[in-house]
Amino acid sequence: MVSFTELNQQNDTITELSNVLCHLIDERSVCDLKVTCDLFFSYVDQVKEHLDLEERELYQSMLLHSDQNIRNTANKFLSGSGEIKRVFGQYLKRWSKNKELRINDHDQFVKDTREMFQLVFNRIEDEVEHLYPTVRAVQAAMPK
Template identity: 30%
Template sequence: MYQIETKKQHDEMRVALRELLEDVYNEEEVLKNHLWIALKIGTISNIIQTHLQYEDEYLYPFLMEHDDENVREIAELYMREMSHVKRHFDNYKHKYISDPKAIKNEPGIFIEDTNRIIGEILNRVELEENRLFPLLIDEK
């Protein structure tokens, strides 16, 4: 159950991130589409918030009650690490959504920041699928 829902959320995240990347491949496109890009960042933010809430309310509490201490330790580590990814994304979101002109004013920096944060999020998704999903095989 948890694995299926988490995978569904990950897939939704991947689609939204790919859509953002489609508009962030060069400065000219960024300048042309900066308002649309800001809206996409807002959409991604909502998807991530929903996912994190699901993890906090269901996935991690389930793993923290696991009989295997190793599973509990991995869950605790992943919860701590996720706070770093969340903080980085929140900084990115604040920088570019609170003032969409920031996208337009420095498109080169925006492209770098976007590629960096998307890479970080996708790495996290892959880690969860490769390290956490196997722990969910014995779901109650």
Template identity: 45%
Template sequence: MLSYDELHAQNDHITELTNTLRLLLTDRLLCDSHITAELFCRYVDAVKEHLEITDKKLYTQMLTSADQQVTTVANRFMGGSKEIKRIFNDFVKKWCNMKKQQLMVADYEEFARITDGMFDMVLDRIQDEVEHLYPMLRKVRGDDKYAA
């Protein structure tokens, strides 16, 4: 079973990592820090894990609903998840060495711009989940404690 408390804890953890990394990455020298790179790799893993859990556990009941609005919301979130995964994979290929837990920042200005956009995208997704996905899922499941 997957509880809403677990989902909210994941979202809180991702938000905390985002806020910390945003601050660290304002300093070019800290981009080369092993601690910053390790934290960034944890962020990437946390976001990917959260997306995988939501993809595998949350949408099935919504997609089989007779309510067209519910299936539309599920399809929208699934499409968004696919796009976020694509962006993340492209980002990791260009800027991260996950095995060595290193950031590979050749062009700091480009890295800062792209990373900031990625952070915004993830935080917007979290807000959408809390405001739209979870309430819809509660309605479909009739359960305020467990999402799946």
């Protein structure tokens, strides 16, 4: 099973990348630089990897749990993962091609990107406040 240390480290990396990218994308001339694209797609990959890891490692025992509240929490977070992936897909289709950013309207790109970062940040907060404590409770109750 994945450790909470690893999950929290992933969340920290995602947050750091988004904070740096928020500053970089404000300057139009920097958006097309290779370093910005590399950081941006590292962020995208980190988010996808984190959501996939949670799906593989956290939800199965919660979905099979006898407590309906625990099953509801798992379903909520699984649904949220699917929604983030869907929104990310639409966002990437609009703003990138072949791992390169394609920015034809800088103001809209900045707005959409900040909304994406906020969506992911809200998810991270929800994980820390609701998902991880629930997973810990389930794990603590499991026979060893």
